[in-house]
Amino acid sequence: MSRDYANRKPRAGAKARAPQRKKAPKRSFPYLAVFVILTLVIGFGYFLWSINGSSDSSVVSEPAQQPKKKTVSTATVEAPKKVIKKDPNALPPKPQEEWTYLEELENKQVEIDLPQTGVVSSGIYQMQCGSFRQESQANEMKARIAFQGAEAQVRRSEGTNGVWYRVVLGPYPNKRDAEHNRHKMQNAGLNGCLIWLWE
Incomplete structure (x- = not known):
């Protein structure tokens, strides 16, 4: 026989017990x-009290100078020098700038030693940018060069290989100008x- 304790109704004469709470200790x-x-x-207060006067004692005062004895009858006594406390966080004075290279550069001359190439130059250079069998191709390159701001010429030359059309720039008085145009x-x-070199 099984009993249902969960749904069991309390008896009519029985008193309901209130749950007892345990008292906290x-x-x-x-x-x-x-x-x-x-x-x-107390220890921290003593520590603060002990370091309170240490900052004043860190400054070393100069001893007072002894009065100098003079042979004159009216001797004067010098007063002791005052000790000036320096701020440890103060910055040193700004140094004065003394630059001399500005004046030197204004009057400086630079000498350049050019290497000897061994080529006797007459001072006239040419630059060739192409050589074509057909004159129309040479004229196309001449137009491309004209768009770069340079003037080119188409020269016809005959040799053992036949007729060629060369696109030539120049003459230039020195090689530096020719190099500038080549770049x-x-x-x-x-x-x-x-x-x-044009001979």
Whole structure:
């Protein structure tokens, strides 16, 4: 026979029992914690009191000078010098700038030693950027060079290989000018330009 205790109704004459709560144990006063805190506070106060006068004693005062004895009947006594306290965080005075290279550069002359190439130059250079069998191709390259701000010429030459149309720039009075124009052509995509001395 099974009994249902969960749904069982209480008896009519029985009193309902109220749940009993356990009483919390009384806590004693924390004497040890209070003692440790008081000891730390007193120790910290003593530490502050002991370092209070240490900053004044760190400045070394100069001893007062002894009065100088003079042979004159009215001797004068010098007063002791005052000790000036220096701020340890103060910055040193700004140094004065004494630069001399500005004046030297204004009057400086630079001498350059050019290496001897061994080539006797008459001072006239030419630059050839292409050589074509057909004159129309040479004229196309001449137009591309004109877009770069340089003036080119198409020259017809006959040799053992037949007729060629050369695209030539110049003459230039020195090689530096020819090199300058060659760099302009290289930036435009014309990489086949050659410089030679025109005889």
